[in-house]
Amino acid sequence: MMDSAATNGTSNAPIALETNGVTKIYGSGDNQVVAVNQVSIRVLAGEFVALVGPSGSGKTTLLAVLAGLLRPTSGSVWIDGQELSRMSDGQRTRFRREKIGFTFQANNLVPYLTALENVELMVRLTGACKSECRERSVELLTRLGLGDRLHYLPRQLSGGQQQRVAIARALIHSPAVVLADEPTASLDSERAFQVVETFANLIHLERRAGIMVTHDMRLCRFVDRIVRMRDGQVAHIITDRAEIDALAKGE
């Protein structure tokens, strides 16, 4: 297993996510494609990890397996002490809404819900959104600089603002793991830095495990660890702060 010591004071933190020899094969026979091959990683609570690699390296498939959207062909995924790969479809759906936070590249928000309602949605899925949930939603959105946009619909928000709402939604229900699939793909550089920096700060502050798939190495300056994938395998794990910063600067 490839393991690492976190560099942001999380070494004593509990393990939030762990995979053991996860393999995902698409198709069968001659059409077989090994998208993810024997991946074993471990992410601690409060740790922010970047999953990088060229297109087709298996990043998104691995993210789908970690989220319980795909069953691994072999291997196991543990989140918050529960083995995801053994759950039924219904159990995994319930697990996702309780233990996992998500942000996507696009179509992140429900278009007919306001920013505040989009954030509250995650809490409503597991019960009623009472005053505490409303206060926390407002607080999160305000912290993300959207205090004056609470009742705006997604179409009235800029791309960066929409991503920040998605981040608030991913964190509102205190998930064990937050997964982000290229959350800045549709943003300009300045907005992308703002969004990922805010995301990283919240991950650390709220002590959640965060995994972000990205193509943009410059964004790695905000992460604690880089997992580089190639041909479905973990090719390299970078934990050294200086090395991470150097990579982020393109050196």
Add this chain to the structure above:
Amino acid sequence: MGAYLAFKELWRNKGRFLLVSMVIALITMLVLFVAGLAEGLGLGNIEYLSKLNADLLVYQKDTELSIAASRIGLSRLNDIRRVEGVKAVGPLAFHRVTIVSGPTMLGIARRPLDVTMIRVEPGQPGEPPVVSGEQLKNTRGKDAIIDRNVALRTGYGVGDVFTVKVIQGTKEQFYPLKVVGVTDGRQYSIQPSIIVPYLTGEEIRPKSEVEFGPRADLDCNVVAVQLVNPAERNFMKERLESLVSGIEAVDIPTAYQATPGYAAQQGTLNTQRYFALLIGVLVLGGFFQIQTLQKVPQIGVLKAIGVSNLTIASAAMFQIVMVTCLGVFLGGALTLMLSLALPPVVPISFTGSQVGLALGSLLVIGPLGGLVSVRYSLRVEPLVALGLNQ
């Protein structure tokens, strides 16, 4: 949760959903009007027969239950009257005449009105009960009971005198009749009716050149028969047919369903009604299917963040039901307003059961049409949120 999502989407896209509701409202109006027309035209054909105060109707044999073709003479009428188990008989004859009276009391000219003149024996089966005025008394009196439709369309009431025009031989003849009573709707052959004493009507009825003048034997088209025991209808039908030669006896529903054109007319109108419902299913199905196709990425994200299939399906179904209910309500209200504005000559009639059935069918078509889109949305994979397809 499904209702919450559905309501929010409806509320924030009011225009789009209202448009679909308006389409449903128009389909509702179409279905209700076709149903009303079917009922109205049906009533226009069979109203008198369907309300007939008799248990059996006797026709001349081998006339295929055609009232116009059937002739029953006085002697055969008496034979029927004498059969054991028969309580009362009433000869019925039907003729077309025209009411051509002068202006109203306010000086407004009345338009000629074609009516069915039904000849009955006063106090015998076939004479409808009046809702105002009195029943026919004099077998040769120049009296008439008019049905509600004649009263509405001519303005005549009890005590008024009107004139009917008939062709006898080659000449137009005019006969004054006094309104002694008004009965409820008793249309026959898509015309309102006047009911006159049998012998009075014999004098008034249209006649050909040949029979113009006194006749040796009176006849009627059919005979209304009341039984001592109405429960023995089938037995009495057979008894009558075996004891009286040359007749065919049927119960009242069989009689009015055999009215020429009635079955074909109802079949045509019902086909229109079913097609309108089918169009409704297709329009609704198409709309919600297109909407679902547009929402596939959004549904994928919802599923990825943990929204269950049940919530997705219930949200879709809630929307469909709400949109359908609103459309049916709007359509029902518009139909009601329009029907109140229609003149009484338009043969549209709404009954509680028929409107209920039409509205029930319309409420079913929404969810039925939306089932395909619900099924489709359930099949959307959450992986689409990540741009993956399994």
